[in-house]
Amino acid sequence: MPARILVAKPGLDGHDRGAKIVARALRDAGFEVVFTGIRQRVDAIVAAAVQEDVAVVGLSILSGAHLALTAKTIEGLRAAGAGDIAVVVGGTIPAADIPRLREAGAAAVFPTGTPLDVVVAQVRALTLEAPCESE
């Protein structure tokens, strides 16, 4: 069964061009992709991730609020007992914030301009690490 990925847009920013392109590239690469649509509350994203039993949550954030929204999502997943779900972040991310996102628990960060095959390869690596896949 292909691994499931949740592509999510937290916060109020409606720029979903990148999220949709990544969602489609992941689907073309064989993943089962769920896209939340825009303007999702973090608790709704966490609930969707748990309900859909995804291996990876990909957050797309262009508003500049990536640090807080990523941290909130990771905390929410842990609190829901789903800390094994990897969280990756893409969007308008200044280079200086990449280590900060990693410290907050992001498994990978894809700033604007990251080639799609890099995104696909890293997400694939994460799904292979995920415990639910090795069972």
Add this chain to the structure above:
Amino acid sequence: MSDFDQTPSGIPVRPVYGPDDRRAEPPAPGRFPFTRGNYQNGYRDRLWTFRQYSGFGTPEESNRRYRYLLEQGGTGLSVALDLPTQCGYDSDDPEVTEEVGRVGVAIDTLKDAEILFDGIPLDQISTSFTINGTAAILLACYVAAAERAGVPRAKLTGTIQNDILKEYASRGTWIWPPEPSLRLIADTIEFCAEQVPRFNAISVAGAHFRDAGANAVQEMAFTLADGVTYCDTVLARGRMTIEEFAPQVSFFFYTHGDFFEEIAKYRAGRRRWATIVRERYGATSDKACMFRFGCVSGGASLFAPQAHNNIIRVAYEAMASALGGVQSMFTAAWDEPFALPSEESTTLALRTQQILAYETGIARVADPLGGSYFVEALTDETEARIIEIMADLERHGGMVRAIEDGYLQGLIADEAYRAHQEIEGGTRPVVGVNRFASDEPAPDLATYELDSGGRDRQLKRLAAVKADRDGAAVRARLAALGRAAEGTENLMGPLIDCVNAYCTVGEMVAALTAVWGEFQQPVVF
């Protein structure tokens, strides 16, 4: 396929054009259907407006930036609002804490609008608001703030974007479902035509279709289809004629990098809209048929690698916009792909269009490309394709239907994916990205940092306004707004009453949502 065979929208292009490639000689500038521009003397009588999009943080900070831009020779304001204001949340809503003042200025109550425009002569400066879901509320704030500063509403000039259809399909700041949203837009159009006659009640915006991935031809076609939907809505109410409100409908686009395709897009769009207003609605006056538009040079056509290249991109795009006959222009700053622009990069962007306007001689002659074999042929072909796309949308059941079932979003997503693959695959050349790429590190930017104290000041002011206002008046006026929303009366009066009682944006939105409900987005990718 070589780079030379077709434009990015897929229009085939031959190496040479001659007299047989044009459909017919277009009439002179200033003559219907305005292919060659709206004005007989082009920019000689009136240059385009230099309008730099700006606004961030608190009303005080934005007010300082506006005064600075006006001192530097800016001739109009363009107000960027933060996402909570655009989506109808107050700054003290816990859901939106992180986004207060982030991508624009926060407006919670009339108090903020009074500070934002303090000391700016609103009877002389035109103001454009990029606001949609809450456009009617912000218009009410602007009218009320101006009147308190002694400027009557009849003297106000400017634009609210107020184009909800493209929000559903591409930009995302929707609140209510299409039907009540269209009613509110029709209310603002009627209100402006009657009481704020120099203010454009709607700027039908293709720009966001474009930034979401649509190509140039789609951008124009989708935008004109939206324009038709708005005109149909107003006319169906039977309170106004096309002659009364069409002169206050304007348009807004992105100019991207393919020089002649962009010029042809504007020439074709101008002709198509004039033809629609005359043939579909029976308008006879030139004023009603004229297609007036603003544009942004930049956006998704700018790239992060070798970021200074963006200065050159914006300059060419600005030139294409002027040759296309633009009425107002925003030139984006080169550092836009990274962060909010600095004062320095914003100033350079303004200088880019000032040099274009005053040094290059471009403003001397109306439509200098008119009659060019190639430009006229490309204009004809672009218009033919616009007609085709609009017909397809009509067959699908119209724009509202195409948005509700995700058809339009699907068309845009397809094109975005295609463009992305062409750039990654190198078949669409981008210097610094897939041609002449280098390992040049990202520039060391002194970009604007959000002042964390700003949000605290905003919250403090909101709390003070709430403490000072007359609570009974607030409740009464919000209740009156809700009752009006249940009926069919124009909502601008009740909204201005609410604003003057210092109701918050979030409170007014909640009163309307209680009656109208929320939009349910289709998820398409």
